[in-house]
Amino acid sequence: MTKSSYSVAVIGLGAMGMGAALSCLRAxxxxxxxxxxxxxxxxxxxxxxxxxxxxAGAFAEKLDAVLLLLVNAEQIRSVLFGANGLADKLNKGxxxxxxxxxxxxxxxxxxxxxxxxxxxxxxxxxxxxAAKAASGEITVMAAGSEAAFNKLQPMLTAVAAKVYNxxxxxxxxxxxxxxxxxxxxxxxxxxxxxxxxxxKAGIPLxxxxxxxxxxxGNSWMFENRMKHVVEGDYSxxxxxxxxxxxxxxxxxxAKSLHFPxxxxxxxxxxFTAASNAGYGKLDDSAVIKxxxxxxxxxxxE
Amino acid sequence: MTKSSYSVAVIGLGAMGMGAALSCLRAxxxxxxxxxxxxxxxxxxxxxxxxxxxxAGAFAEKLDAVLLLLVNAEQIRSVLFGANGLADKLNKGxxxxxxxxxxxxxxxxxxxxxxxxxxxxxxxxxxxxAAKAASGEITVMAAGSEAAFNKLQPMLTAVAAKVYNxxxxxxxxxxxxxxxxxxxxxxxxxxxxxxxxxxKAGIPLxxxxxxxxxxxGNSWMFENRMKHVVEGDYSxxxxxxxxxxxxxxxxxxAKSLHFPxxxxxxxxxxFTAASNAGYGKLDDSAVIKxxxxxxxxxxxE
Numbered sequence: 001m002t003k004s005s006y007s008v009a010v011i012g013l014g015a016m017g018m019g020a021a022l023s024c025l026r027a028x029x030x031x032x033x034x035x036x037x038x039x040x041x042x043x044x045x046x047x048x049x050x051x052x053x054x055x056a057g058a059f060a061e062k063l064d065a066v067l068l069l070l071v072n073a074e075q076i077r078s079v080l081f082g083a084n085g086l087a088d089k090l091n092k093g094x095x096x097x098x099x100x101x102x103x104x105x106x107x108x109x110x111x112x113x114x115x116x117x118x119x120x121x122x123x124x125x126x127x128x129x130a131a132k133a134a135s136g137e138i139t140v141m142a143a144g145s146e147a148a149f150n151k152l153q154p155m156l157t158a159v160a161a162k163v164y165n166x167x168x169x170x171x172x173x174x175x176x177x178x179x180x181x182x183x184x185x186x187x188x189x190x191x192x193x194x195x196x197x198x199x200k201a202g203i204p205l206x207x208x209x210x211x212x213x214x215x216x217g218n219s220w221m222f223e224n225r226m227k228h229v230v231e232g233d234y235s236x237x238x239x240x241x242x243x244x245x246x247x248x249x250x251x252x253x254a255k256s257l258h259f260p261x262x263x264x265x266x267x268x269x270x271f272t273a274a275s276n277a278g279y280g281k282l283d284d285s286a287v288i289k290x291x292x293x294x295x296x297x298x299x300x301e
Numbered sequence: 302m303t304k305s306s307y308s309v310a311v312i313g314l315g316a317m318g319m320g321a322a323l324s325c326l327r328a329x330x331x332x333x334x335x336x337x338x339x340x341x342x343x344x345x346x347x348x349x350x351x352x353x354x355x356x357a358g359a360f361a362e363k364l365d366a367v368l369l370l371l372v373n374a375e376q377i378r379s380v381l382f383g384a385n386g387l388a389d390k391l392n393k394g395x396x397x398x399x400x401x402x403x404x405x406x407x408x409x410x411x412x413x414x415x416x417x418x419x420x421x422x423x424x425x426x427x428x429x430x431a432a433k434a435a436s437g438e439i440t441v442m443a444a445g446s447e448a449a450f451n452k453l454q455p456m457l458t459a460v461a462a463k464v465y466n467x468x469x470x471x472x473x474x475x476x477x478x479x480x481x482x483x484x485x486x487x488x489x490x491x492x493x494x495x496x497x498x499x500x501k502a503g504i505p506l507x508x509x510x511x512x513x514x515x516x517x518g519n520s521w522m523f524e525n526r527m528k529h530v531v532e533g534d535y536s537x538x539x540x541x542x543x544x545x546x547x548x549x550x551x552x553x554x555a556k557s558l559h560f561p562x563x564x565x566x567x568x569x570x571x572f573t574a575a576s577n578a579g580y581g582k583l584d585d586s587a588v589i590k591x592x593x594x595x596x597x598x599x600x601x602e
Contacts, residue, residue: 127516139516162515182495183518190487190564200560214463215428215440217484219520259501266563
């Protein structure tokens with residue numbers, strides 16, 4: 001495909017970021033990749049990226065758009081405003097899509113700093129998992145100005161199947177994503193609780209998985225994550241510690257709204273317990289390991 | 302369609318039972334309907350049932366199979382073993398499919414009594430909701446003898462898209478269904494918690510619904526039940542009190558297995574609170590009404 005002159009840098013080439021970057025390439029956009037992980041950089045370069053680097057400084061002035069898919073606000077602040085920060089190197093009018101799951105307060109602060117430098121911001125968390133990212137079919141829950149939506153249109157078209165415009169106010173995207181994560185996190189924890197109970201009751205987990213995924217007890221997360229449990233493979237696509245963070249954002253949000261959380265508080269404790277038991281860097285389905293005295297499938301069985 | 306000589310009675314014409322009975326008719330089986338609700342009987346008769354009645358006694362000897370879709374074990378015992386009980390009127394060798402959600406102990410006791418009378422039993426809870434029942438596509442999680450599966454085959458083909466054979470031991474079907482209900486109940490309660498938080502945060506619920514159903518936070522129950530919340534319509538298809546019962550079976554099962562339930566215990570309390578607040582006979586999505594000081598959509602808005 002002929003390369004478009006529209007230039008985009010994807011910062012953070014994890015499961016979601018790599019998929020988004022590959023989708024930009026497939027859509028013919030001039031694509032740059034930034035990550036500290038050199039293996040990820042090599043993979044994206046081999047797939048056709050114009051350039052890859054651990055720092056976007058060298059091609060900052062060429063960019064129309066930047067997609068940030070970093071883990072948390074601390075990483076975003078470091079990349080944009082730290083020593084050798086990117087925010088001062090981008091041309092005025094460059095659009096940044098902030099797609100990490102961060103708090104409303106954090107996205108507002110970061111957005112304000114960027115806006116003061118003449119940059120355009122979209123508060124645009126995403127969902128869909130690694131497979132949807134790879135196929136350019138993520139869901140974007142976005143808030144920002146019409147100018148931000150317009151400027152980012154080629155990239156949004158490349159990476160997303162659905163782009164929801166929640167409103168102009170920065171922070172609405174983060175709010176919707178945090179509420180979404182309440183569901184995602186509780187569903188993983190509930191899936192773990194149910195599968196551990198099935199193991200305890202002597203029901204083969206592969207059969208339990210097959211039945212639930214064909215019945216009304218199914219969830220996107222059950223179907224996606226319990227496959228890892230059935231296979232005994234806890235190689236992380238998204239880690240337990242990510243949900244310690246995300247459900248922490250949920251509880252912070254609820255506290256600020258004086259709203260009682262029954263299930264999400266419990267699920268947050270379950271992921272925190274899993275992290276404290278040493279499973280924080282495993283796949284988030286490893287939250288099932290907090291249930292002792294159950295026999296779970298082992299990899300390669 | 303020519304009527305098959307295979308004769309089946311569906312006892313309990315609620316949302317699931319009516320759908321199953323209509324599916325039997327559509328498959329050409331000679332179909333009888335039993336319920337206390339005369340409106341349900343009239344509807345099934347108009348659809349082509351051979352006969353309908355509040356009591357199956359009059360045609361008990363004609364039946365090859367009986368599908369019981371009653372609410373609880375008390376109702377099953379009353380129909381089968383109460384005054385004028387059906388169990389003594391059926392021919393030996395008639396097969397009964399016990400599809401209510403009841404405890405392992407209950408299904409074992411009922412099954413033993415039926416077996417002693419020369420009847421054949423399948424421990425066969427179902428899932429799928431009213432729509433799948435109506436289209437003959439429910440999921441059956443069944444345990445029982447090969448003879449039971451064989452004898453019930455024409456009816457299973459008529460009502461189900463998937464029939465899982467969990468094993469020969471009566472009680473395994475109930476166990477799997479109860480674990481399934483852990484997921485179903487927690488998912489409804491989590492959906493309610495998330496949507497109430499969205500309302501509190503000022504996110505339009507129709508938009509939140511649209512986003513979640515296109516993202517990884519989705520569940521079968523979120524998609525099915527939160528439609529009722531968005532429409533402000535709590536007409537019961539399945540009531541809050543059903544989940545007070547079903548999650549009660551989950552907690553009983555866990556207790557007997559010495560298994561800790563974090564989320565299901567909490568969800569059980571949420572449904573119980575909703576019931577105590579006067580919402581027990583509303584649609585189970587009315588569990589969202591336990592969240593005060595949030596503004597929910599009203600019907601007809």
